[in-house]
Amino acid sequence: MSSVLRPDVVIVGGGLVGASTAFHLRAEHAMSVVLIERDRVGSQASGVNFGNVRRQGRFLPQLPLAHRSRSIWGQLGRLLGDDCEFIASGHLKVAYDDAELAELEHWAGEARHWGLDIEMLGANTLRARHPWLGPDVVGAGHSPQDGHANPRLAAPAFARAARRLGATILEHTAVTAVERDGAGFAVLGEQGVLARARVLVNAAGAWGGRIAQLFGEPVPIEARGPQMSVTEPLPYFISPVLGTTSAKLYARQVTRGNVVFGGGERVEVQMDPPRARVLPERMHGQWHELLRLVPGLRGTQVLRTWSGVEGYLSDMIPIMGPSATMPGLLHAFGFCGHGFQLAPGVGAVIAELAATGATSTPIDAFRIERFLPAAGRDAQRPGAAIEHTDASPQRSPHIAG
Numbered sequence: 001m002s003s004v005l006r007p008d009v010v011i012v013g014g015g016l017v018g019a020s021t022a023f024h025l026r027a028e029h030a031m032s033v034v035l036i037e038r039d040r041v042g043s044q045a046s047g048v049n050f051g052n053v054r055r056q057g058r059f060l061p062q063l064p065l066a067h068r069s070r071s072i073w074g075q076l077g078r079l080l081g082d083d084c085e086f087i088a089s090g091h092l093k094v095a096y097d098d099a100e101l102a103e104l105e106h107w108a109g110e111a112r113h114w115g116l117d118i119e120m121l122g123a124n125t126l127r128a129r130h131p132w133l134g135p136d137v138v139g140a141g142h143s144p145q146d147g148h149a150n151p152r153l154a155a156p157a158f159a160r161a162a163r164r165l166g167a168t169i170l171e172h173t174a175v176t177a178v179e180r181d182g183a184g185f186a187v188l189g190e191q192g193v194l195a196r197a198r199v200l201v202n203a204a205g206a207w208g209g210r211i212a213q214l215f216g217e218p219v220p221i222e223a224r225g226p227q228m229s230v231t232e233p234l235p236y237f238i239s240p241v242l243g244t245t246s247a248k249l250y251a252r253q254v255t256r257g258n259v260v261f262g263g264g265e266r267v268e269v270q271m272d273p274p275r276a277r278v279l280p281e282r283m284h285g286q287w288h289e290l291l292r293l294v295p296g297l298r299g300t301q302v303l304r305t306w307s308g309v310e311g312y313l314s315d316m317i318p319i320m321g322p323s324a325t326m327p328g329l330l331h332a333f334g335f336c337g338h339g340f341q342l343a344p345g346v347g348a349v350i351a352e353l354a355a356t357g358a359t360s361t362p363i364d365a366f367r368i369e370r371f372l373p374a375a376g377r378d379a380q381r382p383g384a385a386i387e388h389t390d391a392s393p394q395r396s397p398h399i400a401g
Helices: 016-029 060-073 076-080 098-112 123-129 151-164 205-214 280-293 339-356
Strands: 009-012 033-036 091-095 119-122 139-143 168-170 177-181 184-189 192-197 199-202 221-225 228-231 241-244 250-253 259-262 302-306 310-313 319-322 329-333 383-385
Touching (some): 009 184, 016 076, 016 151, 033 151, 060 076, 119 123, 123 139, 151 168, 184 199, 205 221, 205 329, 228 280, 241 280, 319 339
Parallel strands (some): 009 033, 091 241
Antiparallel strands (some): 177 383, 241 250, 250 259
């Protein structure tokens, strides 16, 4: 690169969180921004996930953020010029026994205090509305304004809109180091310094822990891969998004007729370079669960399977908000396979923090301090070359997933 870019904000990571942050920085705060992604925007977790736009079943303190994000999902056509195939189809979380149903009812009661009304449905009502459900289903929680969208479209749509508003989007650009540089940060690539900025946003997904580590904030993050499949197109009959209380299965049918499904245990992945694979035995288990839920799918052909790289924290709660050790550093990573619905709202919140230092949405439950012993917060020097963790030492130490 012939010259170093000098925006107000530099974002490392071009998933939906990073792209949404870039969009909101330009659309709402008129801040200059550079987003850096080593592959293509949305190529990892943001583009390979299930596409669930659900609030039902979340960690309750996430609901204010989820509500804010749901409002943005409903305005994508106006904001981006692309609705990303978002449909408020409703979300059914089903129970197979009385214990699971009691669990759903308890969560629904708690969620009302956080502004989300869940309709509890018994077996007879479910059968009347959705006669295709399997006989083992005894009840469900219904969140009517939840839904689904196309994950392959969402992050690129936010990035295109951000670019139209003046953001710089660098794809196929690997970040190899991040350093504290005077009053701001320097982000380096293979050819030297890519950008210098007052504010750094760590939106590097499963690689976000590497950036946090540089600034004395080690966190227990693990990379795993979802197991996803899609069937041949069928006549459209499954309108709501489906999930089981046990989380062994989630499924949805797109209006073109294909049924997308996944769930269960995630698999080990390779991070450098990113690579994930589907294990046939896991897919077979998902198929068994799908037929238990929707028996009429028996005999349907599966057309494609896929996986990707997602970041999971030990408590299954994301990291979001200011660094505990470094002024100007904002974290937004580790969304544990649950970030697709949240990401538009996360971008709005991180943009607020970058522009004003505060946000109207409560995020204290997600702060990185929960992992950091107070005595060790300032133990490491602020910024260094990123350590390479792959077994092949000759490969460049990329961190932006």
